């Protein structure tokens with residue numbers, strides 16, 4: 001995967017199995033976001049393939065994938081700032097036409113994030129960073145994903161909000177959604193994960209069980225600031 005001829009990601013070979021929570025960690029500029037964009041078709045890939053449920057999804061765009069149960073919360077959240085919270089959530093249901101159930105799912109999201117309910121008619125652009133993250137996650141959940149891709153959901157948030165976001169990720173996973181989590185917060189991400197991958201300079205350089213990696217001295221030195 002390249003930007004204007006400069007290759008950003010070279011040999012990324014990894015898998016996420018059904019029902020797993022997999023964390024992808026790595027320093028700034030390692031290529032994590034590029035990889036996520038390649039999976040969801042918002043960036044073309046030059047070489048290789050991406051399979052979902054046993055079939056190639058290479059070349060399919062984000063909306064095609066949402067219809068097949070693959071939803072992404074992008075880095076920076078990607079909410080519609082000039083729409084209200086409620087309208088943003090309704091956008092998440094764009095692929096569905098079962099109105100009463102959509103309403104139930106919106107209520108469910110409000111149950112997870114009561115703050116969003118209190119502010120449902122407020123423009124999304126006026127929300128705090130943490131609230132925007134809740135909204136982006138809520139919007140993804142409303143598409144009823146089988147697989148949820150999260151790109152740095154805890155970035156820039158206060159400690160309380162970080163706790164809340166990790167708690168929701170854990171709950172979503174516990175309810176049977178497969179999760180691919182990209183995080184700078186390597187310790188939290190690996191503690192939660194079945195398996196982890198480390199990415200460095202556009203390559204996958206290490207993999208293992210989440211808890212094993214958490215104890216690995218190399219991982220601790222490079223990504224946990226020890």
Ligand SMILES: Nc1ncnc2c1ncn2[C@@H]1O[C@H](COP(=O)(O)OP(=O)(O)OP(=O)(O)O)[C@@H](O)[C@H]1O
Nearest residue numbers: 003008026027028029030031032033034035075184
């Ligand atoms: N639109 C772009 N144009 C040119 N280069 C880009 C572009 N987006 C990313 N890159 C480069 O590609 C490389 C990988 O970037 P990427 O955003 O995938 O990293 P990342 O692992 O997500 O980092 P971070 O943890 O900071 O989010 C970096 O060297 C980056 O500068």
Ligand SMILES: [Mg+2]
Nearest residue numbers: 032033034075
């Ligand atoms: Mg990134």
